[in-house]
Amino acid sequence: MLLSWLDKSLSSEEGFEQVKGYLASPLVKLVAWGLVSALLYHLVAGVRHLIMDTGIGETLEGGTKGSKIVIGVSVALILLSGVWIW
Amino acid sequence: MVTNVTNFSRSGLYDWMAQRVSAVILAAYTLFLLGYLFFSSDLSYAEWHGLFSSTGMRIFSLLALVALSVHAWVGMWTISTDYLTPMALGKLATVVRFLFQAACGIAMFAFFVWGVQILWGI
Numbered sequence: 379m380l381l382s383w384l385d386k387s388l389s390s391e392e393g394f395e396q397v398k399g400y401l402a403s404p405l406v407k408l409v410a411w412g413l414v415s416a417l418l419y420h421l422v423a424g425v426r427h428l429i430m431d432t433g434i435g436e437t438l439e440g441g442t443k444g445s446k447i448v449i450g451v452s453v454a455l456i457l458l459s460g461v462w463i464w
Numbered sequence: 465m466v467t468n469v470t471n472f473s474r475s476g477l478y479d480w481m482a483q484r485v486s487a488v489i490l491a492a493y494t495l496f497l498l499g500y501l502f503f504s505s506d507l508s509y510a511e512w513h514g515l516f517s518s519t520g521m522r523i524f525s526l527l528a529l530v531a532l533s534v535h536a537w538v539g540m541w542t543i544s545t546d547y548l549t550p551m552a553l554g555k556l557a558t559v560v561r562f563l564f565q566a567a568c569g570i571a572m573f574a575f576f577v578w579g580v581q582i583l584w585g586i
Binding site: 391 | 484487488491494502509512513516575578579582585586
């Protein structure tokens with residue numbers, strides 16, 4: 379989906395306007411928001427894994443704490459992105 | 465050690481590293497684009513087209529495309545070898561897993577070529 383938007387938006391002035399038109403519709407915004415949310419969660423959880431690779435947060439307690447932080451940060455970013463998209 | 469011909473490389477360690485390196489590249493690219501879109505008010509076609517025409521952005525985008533292919537392949541390979549197992553599917557497992565990986569590989573390559581074509585076509 380993102381590639382097709384990039385393709386169309388870069389192809390021409392009309393294509394760019396067309397993509398802007400897509401983004402106006404609530405359904406497209408919902409799909410885009412869903413995609414961004416999944417990406418943000420994956421990104422935050424990924425960063426956590428990179429941190430764990432350094433040895434931080436590998437204990438049982440550290441693990442559960444890390445998970446809570448990931449969920450907290452993800453929810454916050456997802457809400458913010460929602461505000462931004464809507 | 466179980467030798468495996470369908471993973472990305474000779475050893476699991478190489479995959480592990482490729483996964484991390486590609487993740488960092490993709491994180492940087494994602495944050496850059498999100499930041500760019502967030503801070504640009506009323507983006508015009510000229511500006512958007514200009515961004516992707518600059519050599520720096522082209523290199524960065526191509527790098528992200530390669531990283532995406534690597535990240536996706538290693539990720540999906542890991543998932544398929546975790547879940548499409550004889551325990552789950554019995555003797556069908558190997559065939560199903562192979563077809564799944566082939567499909568992922570083709571999809572990955574198609575997206576990569578499509579992405580390059582977009583960058584190339586500007």
